Amino acid sequence: AQRVTQPEKLLSVFKGAPVELKCNYSYSGSPELFWYVQYSRQRLQLLLRHISRESIKGFTADLNKGETSFHLKKPFAQEEDSAMYYCALGSASKIIFGSGTRLSIRP
């Protein structure tokens, strides 16, 4: 079964500390993975995608096929990073979303 698991509902870190939001997936083919973000009072929007291999707002995510993971990382958290983060998996013609992790950055 195709599935995306985000084990942490809430992650709280201090400003300037490293951040890692975990994402594991289950997929039989070659996965296409995304991270979406929803800031307070804003729409859900794409943060980054695996295929682009880019860094957005200081965030990176590396696909680890052996561990079936696509963790989102940032070396130094900023207060504006506080948001809801969703990991997502492209499957056929649709996208499967994880349950989300709320990231809270403490000053």
Place this chain on the structure above:
Amino acid sequence: DGGITQSPKYLFRKEGQNVTLSCEQNLNHDAMYWYRQDPGQGLRLIYYSQIVNDFQKGDIAEGYSVSREKKESFPLTVTSAQKNPTAFYLCASSPGRGVYNEQFFGPGTRLTVL
């Protein structure tokens, strides 16, 4: 913001009534999607459409219906058969049919059944 709009922002419905949520986009996107967002469950796909006059069931289609008569519009009807309709509903669109295309989301409609 713009491009994809949903109305109304808040909607209240009595039990046993059908209600239709509007989703419109002016991005010339082929594909449109409806999701339901519940606390702790992420986004669950209700229906999606890759082209006009065609749509497919998602993971939780029971109690919902859609139509895609125009490229710009993808309304969702929540019927009385939906057992737990109170939720936040998100509409999205993407340029093409493949999963590599970014999905653009609307602001959402919060439906409350009284």
